Amino acid sequence: MQMPRNAFKAALRSQHPQYGLWAGFATGYAAEIAAGTGYDWLLIDGEHAPNTVPSILAQLQAIAPYSTAPVVRAVNGDSTLIKQLLDIGVQTLMIPMVETAEQARSLVRAMRYPPDGIRGVGGGLARATRWDGVTDYLATAHKELCLIVQVESRLGVKNVAEIAAVEGVDAVFVGPADLSSGLGFPGDPGNPEVQSQIRNAIDATLAAGKVAGILAPFEEDARRYREWGCQFIAVGIDISLFRQAALSNLARYREPSDAPSPSRTY
Numbered sequence: 001m002q003m004p005r006n007a008f009k010a011a012l013r014s015q016h017p018q019y020g021l022w023a024g025f026a027t028g029y030a031a032e033i034a035a036g037t038g039y040d041w042l043l044i045d046g047e048h049a050p051n052t053v054p055s056i057l058a059q060l061q062a063i064a065p066y067s068t069a070p071v072v073r074a075v076n077g078d079s080t081l082i083k084q085l086l087d088i089g090v091q092t093l094m095i096p097m098v099e100t101a102e103q104a105r106s107l108v109r110a111m112r113y114p115p116d117g118i119r120g121v122g123g124g125l126a127r128a129t130r131w132d133g134v135t136d137y138l139a140t141a142h143k144e145l146c147l148i149v150q151v152e153s154r155l156g157v158k159n160v161a162e163i164a165a166v167e168g169v170d171a172v173f174v175g176p177a178d179l180s181s182g183l184g185f186p187g188d189p190g191n192p193e194v195q196s197q198i199r200n201a202i203d204a205t206l207a208a209g210k211v212a213g214i215l216a217p218f219e220e221d222a223r224r225y226r227e228w229g230c231q232f233i234a235v236g237i238d239i240s241l242f243r244q245a246a247l248s249n250l251a252r253y254r255e256p257s258d259a260p261s262p263s264r265t266y
């Protein structure tokens with residue numbers, strides 16, 4: 001059996017921007033509905049959504065028949081968690097709050113087998129190897145794995161050029177919510193100081209020859225970040241889309257004064 005190809009990793013280097021949806025419902029059922037709508041990629045969020053390794057596996061299985069590529073965000077860069085996520089077949093991994101090149105290098109090591117890294121061998125137990133059906137998995141796995149590091153703090157932006165330059169880091173993803181909070185403007189990613197730091201992070205990533213991505217649930221932001229060079233942009237969050245649609249629907253029948261006002265937070 002051939003190693004499953006990582007279409008998302010290949011698309012990051014293509015001419016076509018990749019538009020994604022943030023998936024927070026933490027079920028295979030909701031993930032499959034999202035995948036059926038045709039976004040290029042789906043961010044299965046293990047940081048802020050109530051996910052576990054088994055619930056992430058269920059979502060990977062649910063969306064496998066669709067063209068939407070899964071990107072899994074781990075709760076942190078713990079190497080034992082990374083091992084479990086890679087073993088269930090995650091090929092594109094996003095790690096939050098990476099602040100130094102050394103942290104980035106240790107994430108690369110966690111994703112590679114010795115002598116290049118420290119990943120343990122799951123072999124026939126692992127979905128990643130299709131239970132040993134992929135015979136050259138140990139030698140070739142790294143070619144289809146994709147590491148996205150999140151830069152979302154003052155220190156992370158300061159070090160972003162070195163972080164992006166680390167061999168094995170495929171892309172840098174800016175987190176506007178955390179960055180704005182860390183810079184002292186919580187809930188205000190549009191603040192000029194935050195915007196300037198976001199642009200610095202994107203510019204430094206591109207200068208290092210790597211790919212930049214960002215979360216931008218509002219259209220004017222998404223279009224601006226695309227102009228600034230982001231190749232992959234999460235343009236919506238499923239839970240927020242559901243909530244806004246539910247509020248708008250209810251507002252048709254309620255008196256305007258009774259209707260809760262829609263929020264504009266990330």
Ligand SMILES: O=C(O)C(=O)C[C@H](O)[C@@H](O)CO
Pocket residue numbers: 022048150152174175176177178179215237266
């Ligand atoms: O800092 C950010 O922005 C992110 O990393 C995304 C957030 O975790 C969250 O806003 C997703 O809903």
